[in-house]
Amino acid sequence: MEFENILVEQQNGLASITINRPKKLNALNKATIAELHDAFDQLDKDAATKAIIITGSGEKAFVAGADISEFADFSVEEGGKLAANGQETLFDFVENLSTPVIAAVNGFALGGGLELAMSCHFRIASDNARMGLPEVSLGVIPGYGGTQRLPQLVGKGKAMEMIMTAGMISADEAKESGLVNHVTTQEELIPLAEKLAGKIMRNSSVAIAAAIRAVNDNFVDGVNGFETEIREFGNCFGTGDFKEGTTAFLEKRKPNFPGE
Template identity: 60%
Template sequence: MTYENILLKKENKIAVITINRPESLNALNALTIKEISSALDELQSDHEVRAIILTGSGEKSFVAGADIKEFSNFNQEKAEELARNGQNILFDKIENLSKPVIAAVNGFALGGGLELAMSCHIRYASENAKLGLPEVTLGLIPGYGGTQRLPKLVGKGIANEMIFSAKMIPAQRAKEIGLVNEVFPIGELLSKTEELAKTIALNSPMAISKAIKATNLSDTDKGFETEIKFFGELFDMEDKQEGVSAFLEKRKPNF
């Protein structure tokens, strides 16, 4: 499939989706959201791909936010439809994808950009990254899951501070509060993210898929029971047979 606003590369079981709108600091518009979603569908069905990296083109911006020009004249009905469709088409899809999605946050991750990064399973950031949710400066609130995912990652108090103040925070502060996992020089960000993706790709895709589903339920009353169920199910799957056999035979597993 040919894409207009994203680049897609697949190599050594790793896929890299690059949002490629440098003229607008990779802002999310409707087409970009649709194209990322389509790329994820393609990668989900590609059995060779074990992990996915999501990043932005250039060094200035991961995603500087949503493309405000597209919704500046919306009324309540159209705004709710925009938020709901975005969640269904992209943000929830990333969070619930059976393959790990790692955000390589290069530069600005603001508004919808930070919400996009937060929907990913893991976040690495460059030293020049700036992260924030500035929606209240527009008389709005985050509409792509920001008020829900940020408190789960950093706690309610810090989330409220970020949302109410609309301040951007630097990468090191984001690491301190648990918003990103690691911080690297901009020139090393993608290679370090690829290293992690390659490590993940060596492990059981069946187990990782179950782990994603279980951890997504960790803050619900279904979490423990789901973990027990999945733990049992994996005992009847071929990856468990290969993993245990490899351990007993003192060799690396071939999943």
């Protein structure tokens, strides 16, 4: 896969996506959002891909925000469409991807960058990472899911403080608040992401996809996550992965999941 604004690599079931606009601190423009959608879509459809790591190029930023120059003169209608299209194309799309996605946050993750990281299934950060939603300092609010996902991760009070002050928090504070799972050095960020991905990849990709759907449904209005869990749990009994996993357990060997 070749793109203008991102780099994609695949090896032994693990894919990595690097947002590659270092001169713009990897800011998200329309073209980059579209390319990210296409990359995630292609990787998710590839049965050989068992996990995805997303990060930013350079040492300064994961993604420093959205490209403000693209929407500074938008109308009310255009602003609404920008948020709706962005959420559908990338942020909601990543959150509901069947393939697990780990965000490796290096440097600044601001605005749309933090919103992208929050749409991933979980996050790790380098110790120089700084995260925040500065949109109200521009006279707008987070529009790519920030007002919804941040409270889910850090609680309403902390989210309100972060959004209303437009301030940044450190990697350690992000870990304390539950925004990221691990903090490490910048040199060890990708190796740690790969280690975690390796643990994921040893398990059933079919069961992981089912677990993602069940967990996500807990946060959807009008949907009973427990009912989704029961349904997905039952469906697992009809999969080749369940047959292999239980057989391997009884035979006291490591499973070789077929992914079906």
